[in-house]
Amino acid sequence: MEYFIQQLINGVTLGSIYGLIAIGYTMVYGIIGMINFAHGDIFMVGAFVSLIIFVALGLAGVTFVPLAFAIVLIVAIVITSVYGWTVERLAYRPLRGSFRLAPLISAIGMSIFLQNFVQLAQGARVKPMPPMITGGFTFLEGSDFSITLSWMQIIIVSLTVVLMAGFALLIARTPLGRAQRACEQDRTMAALLGVNVDRTISLTFVMGAALAAVAGMMFLLYYGVIDFYIGFLAGIKAFTAAVLGGIGSLPGAMLGGLLIGLIETFWSAYFTIEYKDVAAFSILVLALIFRPYGLLGKPEIEKV
Amino acid sequence: MSEVQTRPRVEIAALLKESVVAALVALGLTVVMVGMKTVDQPGGLGLEYRWNWVAAAVASVFIGRFLFALWRETRPRHAAERGPSRQQRMLTSGGDFIRKFGLWFSLFALGFAIAMPFLGGPFSTRYFIDVATYVTIYIMLGWGLNIVVGLAGLLDLGYVAFYAVGAYAYALLSTHFGLSFWVVLPLAGMMAASFGMMLGFPVLRLRGDYLAIVTLGFGEIIRIILLNWYELTGGPDGISGIPRPSFFGLDFSRRVPENGDTFHTFFGLDYSSMHRIIFLYYLILALALITNWFTLRVRKLPIGRAWEALREDEIACRSLGINPTNTKLTAFSIGAMFGGFAGSFFATRQGFISPESFTFIESAVILAIVVLGGLGSQIGVVVASVVLIGGTELFRGLEEYRMLTFGALMVAIMVWKPRGLFSFRRPTVILEGKKIVGSQAGEGSG
Incomplete structure (x- = not known):
């Protein structure tokens, strides 16, 4: 039982990170109907920027943890957003109205480019990072197994909840959110009514990248090691989460993220750790067979 | 004014x-x-x-x-x-040359490929033939993937998985059961094709982008299984000592068995290690040409036309009574089959395989070849393979920039010349009197 609860806590933490990345997939898909293949690599860029800024702050002598945390968060969000904007500008905007496969292929090219760019710029070695936030609570001590809930896990989950709530408000209440929903329904009509479609799409990419930056920072702090390849697997899993929850739906992305995190954690805990990535892919295939529009999504109606 | x-x-x-x-x-x-x-x-x-x-x-x-x-x-x-406008230029540029001289160029390339080992000079060196074999493997893989991506318009990001299935099928069957290359080759193709069908069946009903990411995941699954199923595949150590193919039962070894012949004794030649190198080169050349011939023929059959029609407009196809799932499934599994053939050849040529040879990077390289050559263009694949793979061989020192360049090129090609850098292919069938207008040409017929 204790083991089970411990895995539940770990799974929810991992799921929060996947959920934040999945929101980026689902928002972009909602607005332009395409998968942003480079999103996993945007997440990786976010993790790397966080690492570099942490190291720089450490060298500059900033030792007060909350301050360092805040600076890293802001810088990572800004820099990663620039990356997200650039990806849209270079690989998506010139291709509106091109044939169906074109944006997919250019996004894959972008993903390959980003991976190799980071590898060349920062080296192929795995980058370690000493734990910054340690400690936590321990429950049910005394028996053969005790449950720990670390500060890091609390921060990750609560930050995710706050960001999710903020985003739900942003989409539902602000003019930007309204413009996004309008573009999602009918881009031409939205443009006719005075919505700047290009700008709205750019901002959607920027928002996705900002969330991916937060996810990247939390991944770095939680696991303590990153390399240029992390975006690949994390990207596929977050995409699986978005599909499982219903692509195009924000709460769906979060739910899907949690489910994928839990499935992966329990799979590694009770079956085999080697095949944990296989579990996520099998879920993806199963979801596509039995419920292609996801748990919370609406069936897509094909218009001629 | x-x-x-x-x-x-x-x-x-x-x-x-x-x-x-x-x-x-x-x-x-x-x-x-x-x-x-x-x-x-x-x-x-x-x-x-x-x-x-x-x-x-x-x-x-x-x-x-x-x-x-x-x-x-x-x-x-x-x-x-x-x-001329951008779309007009897209239709003509690069295409003009290929349209006029395409046939001559292909014939010349074919003649050169066949005569190459006997031309003497630098062409007959062991190094050059090795590189040519390597390039031809990619030409074959490019042609195989072209069926899936170029003709049927299905983006397959896990093509290397079928290559791996073919390679491991040959490696396992030959080392465990002693089956010869010629027996295993069709089996490996069949196995790869059935893997393609197994994977394709659930996902081909869905939109193209889902297929892309599921095939990407599938490629990773195959690699993870190869890496972890130690008892069968040897895990990261791979499989070594894979037997070499024979020439109609004649081995290429120096030592002559007691009752029988080897290649050089049968033909009364002096033993030379080059025989096997040249034989392997012709073997992959023949396999690649079969792939090409098959594609050219099948494009004229109803199934091939259905692929191209499906790529252009799925809804129209469905209303004309074409079953999209079955049609896509054939393209997918036939593409996989050629991947499997190429994999078997790879295993027999290397003599050693490990999961390291079958990473996502390989899939990306093959896709880059197809995209850069021009989706659906057979000559384009050849030119792209020679430039990309042969070029990498020339600039070994710049190896680390290779994938960076490939990625940037893929974006640039899609933005500037979505019909491919080197070549151009017209639709296989055009109705009489109907002109291709720019907007239609943009819709994936490249």
Whole structure:
């Protein structure tokens, strides 16, 4: 039982990170109907920027943890957003109205480019990072197994909840959110009514990248090691989460993220750790067979 | 009309502002990622600063953007002055040459490929034939993937999985059961095809982008299984000692068995290690040509036309009574089958295989070949393989920049010349009297 609860806590933490990345997939898909293949690599860029800024702050002598945390968060969000904007500008905007496969292929090219760019710029070695936030609570001590809930896990989950709530408000209440929903329904009509479609799409990419930056920072702090390849697997899993929850739906992305995190954690805990990535892919295939529009999504109606 | 109107005044201030914005973006992209490099130090990570690189990047983006904007503002405004439109150019450029000389070029390339080992000089060296074999493997893989991506319009990002299935099928069957290459070759193709069908069946009903990511995941699954199923595949150690193919039962070994012949004794030649190298080269050349021949033929059959029609418009196909799932499934599994053949050849040529040869990078390279050559173009694949794979061989020192260039090229090609860099392919069937107009041509017929 204790083991089970411990895995539940770990799974929810991992799921929060996947959920934040999945929101980026689902928002972009909602607005332009395409998968942003480079999103996993945007997440990786976010993790790397966080690492570099942490190291720089450490060298500059900033030792007060909350301050360092805040600076890293802001810088990572800004820099990663620039990356997200650039990806849209270079690989998506010139291709509106091109044939169906074109944006997919250019996004894959972008993903390959980003991976190799980071590898060349920062080296192929795995980058370690000493734990910054340690400690936590321990429950049910005394028996053969005790449950720990670390500060890091609390921060990750609560930050995710706050960001999710903020985003739900942003989409539902602000003019930007309204413009996004309008573009999602009918881009031409939205443009006719005075919505700047290009700008709205750019901002959607920027928002996705900002969330991916937060996810990247939390991944770095939680696991303590990153390399240029992390975006690949994390990207596929977050995409699986978005599909499982219903692509195009924000709460769906979060739910899907949690489910994928839990499935992966329990799979590694009770079956085999080697095949944990296989579990996520099998879920993806199963979801596509039995419920292609996801748990919370609406069936897509094909218009001629 | 007066001349003043056609050449509006260039507003330098606006151009400068635009360039400054571009330079700021470049600064944002590079200041952390390039400007500060994390280096391993005793007791954690340290930083190494490279501000001069950042300055160089920002300056070149500023100047480049300014020149580009200047060019954009000063070029002729009217369509007539500017010459053929972008779409017209897309239809003709690169295509002209291929259309006129395509047949001659293919015949010349074929003749050269066949005669190559006997031309003497640098062409007959062991190194050159090895490189040519290597390039031909990629040509074959490119042709196989072209069926899936170019003809049927299905984006397959896990093509290397079928290559791996073919390679392991041959390696396992020959080392465990002693089956010969010629027996295993069709089996390996069948196995790869059935893997393709198994994977394709659930996902081909769905939109193209789902297929892309599921095939990507599938490629990874195959690699993870190969890596972890130690009892069967040897895990990361791979399988070694894979037997070489024979020439109709004649081995290429120096030692002659007691009751029988080897290649050199049967034909009364002196033993030379080159025999096997040349034989392997012809073997892959033949396999690749079979793939090409098959594609060219099948494009004229109802199934091939259905693939191309499906790529253009799935709804129209369904209303005409074409079953989209079955049609896609055939394209997918036939593409997989050729991948499996190429995999078997790879295993027998290397004599050793491990999961390292079947990473996502391989899939990306094959896809880059198909995309750069021009989706659906058979000659394009050949030119792209020779340039990309042969070129990499020439510039070994620049190996680390290879994938970076491939990625950038894929984006650039899609933006500027979505019909491919080297070649052009017209639709296999065109109705009489119907012209291809720009908007239709844009829709994936490249």
